[in-house]
Amino acid sequence: MTVTANIRVALNNITKRFARVVANDDVSLSIKAGEIHALLGENGAGKSTLMQILYGLYQADEGSIVVDGKAQRFRDPSDAIACGIGMVHQEFMLVQPMSVVENVILGLKESVSGVLNLHAAAARLQALSDKHGLAIDPWAKVQHLPIGVQQRVEILKLLYRDAQVLILDEPTAVLTPQEKAGLFATLKSLCAEGRSVVIVTHKLYEIMAIAHHVSVMRGGKMVDSVDIKDTSERDLARRMVGRDVVLRMEKTPCQPGKTVLQVDNIAVRDASGQQKIWRVSLSVAAGEILGIAGVEGNGQSELAETLLNLRELEAGRILLNGEDISDDSPATRRSKGIGFIPADRRGVGSVTDLSITDNALLGRQRSFTRARGWLLDRQRIRQHARDIIARFAVRTPDADFEAGKLSGGNLQKLILGREVASNPCLLIVEQPTRGLDVGAIESVWQGLMDARDRGCAILMISAELEEIMNLSDRIAVMYSGQIAGEMNAVDASPERLGELMAGAHLKKGGGNHEEAA
Numbered sequence: 001m002t003v004t005a006n007i008r009v010a011l012n013n014i015t016k017r018f019a020r021v022v023a024n025d026d027v028s029l030s031i032k033a034g035e036i037h038a039l040l041g042e043n044g045a046g047k048s049t050l051m052q053i054l055y056g057l058y059q060a061d062e063g064s065i066v067v068d069g070k071a072q073r074f075r076d077p078s079d080a081i082a083c084g085i086g087m088v089h090q091e092f093m094l095v096q097p098m099s100v101v102e103n104v105i106l107g108l109k110e111s112v113s114g115v116l117n118l119h120a121a122a123a124r125l126q127a128l129s130d131k132h133g134l135a136i137d138p139w140a141k142v143q144h145l146p147i148g149v150q151q152r153v154e155i156l157k158l159l160y161r162d163a164q165v166l167i168l169d170e171p172t173a174v175l176t177p178q179e180k181a182g183l184f185a186t187l188k189s190l191c192a193e194g195r196s197v198v199i200v201t202h203k204l205y206e207i208m209a210i211a212h213h214v215s216v217m218r219g220g221k222m223v224d225s226v227d228i229k230d231t232s233e234r235d236l237a238r239r240m241v242g243r244d245v246v247l248r249m250e251k252t253p254c255q256p257g258k259t260v261l262q263v264d265n266i267a268v269r270d271a272s273g274q275q276k277i278w279r280v281s282l283s284v285a286a287g288e289i290l291g292i293a294g295v296e297g298n299g300q301s302e303l304a305e306t307l308l309n310l311r312e313l314e315a316g317r318i319l320l321n322g323e324d325i326s327d328d329s330p331a332t333r334r335s336k337g338i339g340f341i342p343a344d345r346r347g348v349g350s351v352t353d354l355s356i357t358d359n360a361l362l363g364r365q366r367s368f369t370r371a372r373g374w375l376l377d378r379q380r381i382r383q384h385a386r387d388i389i390a391r392f393a394v395r396t397p398d399a400d401f402e403a404g405k406l407s408g409g410n411l412q413k414l415i416l417g418r419e420v421a422s423n424p425c426l427l428i429v430e431q432p433t434r435g436l437d438v439g440a441i442e443s444v445w446q447g448l449m450d451a452r453d454r455g456c457a458i459l460m461i462s463a464e465l466e467e468i469m470n471l472s473d474r475i476a477v478m479y480s481g482q483i484a485g486e487m488n489a490v491d492a493s494p495e496r497l498g499e500l501m502a503g504a505h506l507k508k509g510g511g512n513h514e515e516a517a
Helices: 047-054 077-082 100-105 118-131 147-160 177-192 204-210 233-241 300-307 330-335 378-391 408-421 438-453 465-471 494-501
Strands: 007-018 021-032 036-041 062-067 070-072 085-088 165-169 196-201 213-218 221-227 259-269 275-285 289-293 315-320 338-341 426-430 457-461 474-479 482-488
Touching (some): 021 036, 021 213, 036 177, 036 233, 047 085, 077 085, 085 147, 118 147, 147 177, 177 204, 204 233, 275 315, 275 482, 330 338, 378 408, 426 438, 438 457, 474 494
Parallel strands (some): 036 196, 036 213, 085 165, 165 196, 289 474, 338 426
Antiparallel strands (some): 007 021, 213 221, 474 482
């Protein structure tokens, strides 16, 4: 594919400040017509802020935006859309009960009279879908569509508005390998007709697979801009964090100790009565990592929540160090040595309105008291927070900084540090590095390996096969709420795991969920 030389969008000397933080510091970026341009950087590097300025969500304090040779000033996203610039956010902006066509035309007038013609809109939408291989039914309800298809709806919204520049923020974070391949084919199709695509991402191998050009940000500044043919994954990682980065974890051989967690034939239903887990049995020993692989939505989150008693156990039992804890409350299970790093780091794993110091003791308040346990020892708590900040390299002005203002990677390191510092016998981790850059991933991986080497039993749920294969000592694959297979990590391959994730090797007789009733 030939990328034309003309500049479609130029961001010139952009500076954006948020109180004490300079998110963008004199940043310049040029995007050509017909190219896929990757914007790479650590969490907190300023890349999302820069794209939100281009989309009109923020206004720059200094600098200018030039689109097709004309200076523009975007007061809000409608101004950007009028100039042919659209954005697909990591969290989709769709109205779930409405149909695809209703979501696409939301906010638009379909005629001079202002009367909406849904059938005409659906016909145009179908033509766009067919042209770019998106395979979407305009009349389908969004709430019934898989996540990957919902992302295609977001792209169709932009194409319907004739966007010439499409910004995608972490576009593959929630996609299966098959959905990623479909997305990449769509993006290449868009570029072939002269549109520009900007991908904000941290996944180096995806950049190398699809992008024409990559710009690298660090600490709010633009540090490099190179053609893909002139770089490599390792080189990009070095440019991004300013040092060599470990892209694959070197781990010592597993030396498992006694069984810490024993899950015996459990079954779980959701609030509507639908079976979510059926006859799941597994075990995790001290000093080993059991990786739980699978396409999201196959019972992994429900498994983690059940182990914490955030979901009611319908059948079976759970043992911790040989003791039946099936009836224990979440607080009691935590007090017996279970640590938990949830997938939702902002909504569940932290209280974002509180400071780093206050978040550092969540769930462990009684360990930091004085005066016969009635008063919190603020001095010890503050030192505890500082120790976590130093040990896990949490980037923050100070320990009093609001946790919700941390980047995703730094918040994840804070939560990991808090849980590991309590010396749990069992650590349950969901999606440990989702949305993180290579620098933060390295820190999180190392933190998990250190905990494992100290004898902690770790159950790690991840949608990233690379992560599962890199960190796990044993791997279990979940499909449709069941364990589809289990193996030692040394025997695993992407192809074998992929087959299990698709349910190809599901054990006979395990599919009748309703027997649990």
